Amino acid sequence: MSRGMETDGADALVAAVVAGDADAVRELLGQGVDPDTPEESGLPVLCRAVAAYDAPVAEALVKGGADPDRVLPDGTTPLERAIDGGSPAVFSAVLGAEPRLRLPEDARERLLGRARHWYETGVAEELRRRTGASGPATTVRVQDDEYDEIDQVSLGGLVVRAGHAGILSSLEWAFRVLPPVEELIDRAIEQPDEHDANWWAVLWALLQRRSHEAWSAVVAHRHGPSDAHRRFVLEYLRVRALTATGEEPYEEWDTAFLADWAAEEPDGETLAKVLDAFTNYDHPDQEAIGLRHAGHPDPRVRREVPYALCTKYEPRSPAAREALRTLTRDPDAEVRLAACTGAMRDDGLRADATRALLLLLKEPEASLRASAAERLATSGDRAPAVADALAALLDDGDQNVLLEAGYGLARRDDPRTADAIERVGRLSDLHPDDHRVSALWRWEWERKQATAGQ
Known part of the structure; x- marks a missing residue:
């Protein structure tokens, strides 16, 4: 790559990072652009992604070769900055592969100490210490990744996310440091919300500990002092069921435990969650x-x-x-x-x-109509009444309902599929990996082929 091309590639990478375009970042790195390209401040672009709380871009950079352990002019590293930022999503993106093998013991201890300090001190108090500000902190709830939320705290001109309980727990597991299960659960339920990023990070750290001792310590919190303890146990068991391979011995522990719980639980909301986890397995x-x-x-x-x-x-x-x-x-x-x-x-x-x-299909809620249409579309019932009901949905104003109806008609090779295609709009504007769109494409193509062959 010539110097001019290198400059153009570096500029393009900086621009892609600033724009938050992870796909463009991956493409440029695949073309050989330096993943540690500096931005205008002189810091590597990874630091820009960390500061912007852009986990997808940070992940693309690290997987593309950016060095999370590179020592910066102020003595920190991108990974340390990710810890300071307090976002479990960004931290996970920057942590990189095999950190226990990659980092020497003193570096591991330093990172653990940094995360523990933030967690034990508290974000607002640490910001007061760093800025000298004495007023109240401003806290807002923000999205940390696609699924989870986190508190974001502002004080004295600094902004930090309060995800250090999750970061510490993830870092401990990465380094195979095993704190007591009770301590981990206490960290999770400080914010008793299943959608909190700390809750999920702690949960995932515990899911990695496959021993019967760890399992027993978690499920013992079914009888914990708060509803949050019970909800944490249920989420732990539910996710274990979703990630099971059918070979782990703990499936027998889970099913027996959940069967007993389902037989005894008096609260309807909790019982529903117990059954949701329980029915992911087979049990006598x-x-x-x-x-x-x-x-x-x-x-x-x-x-x-x-x-x-x-x-x-x-x-x-x-x-x-x-x-x-x-x-x-x-x-x-x-x-x-x-x-x-x-x-x-x-x-x-x-x-x-x-x-x-x-x-x-006549319910006022679109999601119910779409779900009913989906089941009818894939059913083996080929009665004319079913096709007529699907065709009647072509006047529905919900795009998802229209797609389900069109898919069902295409599966039945119903001529009204052409009307469905017209109603859903240009197929090229829809997601090509959607099986319903693919079925409509195929039906339309086969009709054109048949017409051309006449």
Whole structure:
């Protein structure tokens, strides 16, 4: 690469980082642009991404070769700046691969000490110490990543996010430092919100600890002093179920524990969450537990029952089949929708499910109409009434409902698919990886091919 090209590439990389364009950053790094390119201040562009709380760009830079341990003129490193910034998302992006092997012991201890100091001192107090400001701090809730939020604290002209509980917990796991489980859970529930970035970072650190001792210490908090303890245990078990491979011995621990909990839990909201986690596994008592709660007064519980009564969407027994049939007529629309999910693939229940879904297409809530249309679109019911109901949705003002209706018509090779394509708009403007869009593209292409061959 010539000097002029290097300069152009460096300028383009700085511009992409400033613009927050992670795709452009990856493309430029793939072309050989230096990932440690300095910006106008003389600092590497990684520092700009850290200061801007731009985790996707920071991740792209580090994965592209930017050095998170590079010593800067003030003696800090980009990784230390990420710790100071207090964003668990940015910290995770900058941490890099194999930090326990990459960093010497003294560096690891320094990083742990830095994170622990921020956490134990508190963001507002540390900002007062650094700035000398004595007034109150301003705290706002901001999005830290796609899913989680965090408090952002401003004082004396400095802005820092309050994610140091999560950062410390993540860093400890990265270095295989194992604090007591009780201490970790206390960090998480300081902000008793499942969408808090600290909560998730602590949860993920605990999920990595696969021993029975760690598991026992977590689930013991089912009987903790606050509702937040119980919610943390449930989220821990739910995520374990979602990430299970089918080989871990802890699945037996989880299912037995959740079965006992489901049999004893008096609170409807909590019981619904217990069943949600429980039905991610198979258990010998799963159907019995589902039948026990099929008539529960709380609709949130009844919404989970169909998943307990089905294995791979097929009812297990006549009793389960009859309970599902009853649930397809439940007063709660979401209960009916969940029951139909299990009933559609059962020959003896398909008619009941179809009737329920056709009624759900008339619900005022667009998400319910779209979900009902999705199930009808993929069902094996080829009755004209189903195709007519899907075609009637082409006057719906919701794009998602239109796509589901068009997809169902295309699967049936219904000529009204052409009208669906016209209603959803130019297919080229829609996401090409959407299976519904792909089906409409294919239907349209096949019609054109057939016409051309005549």
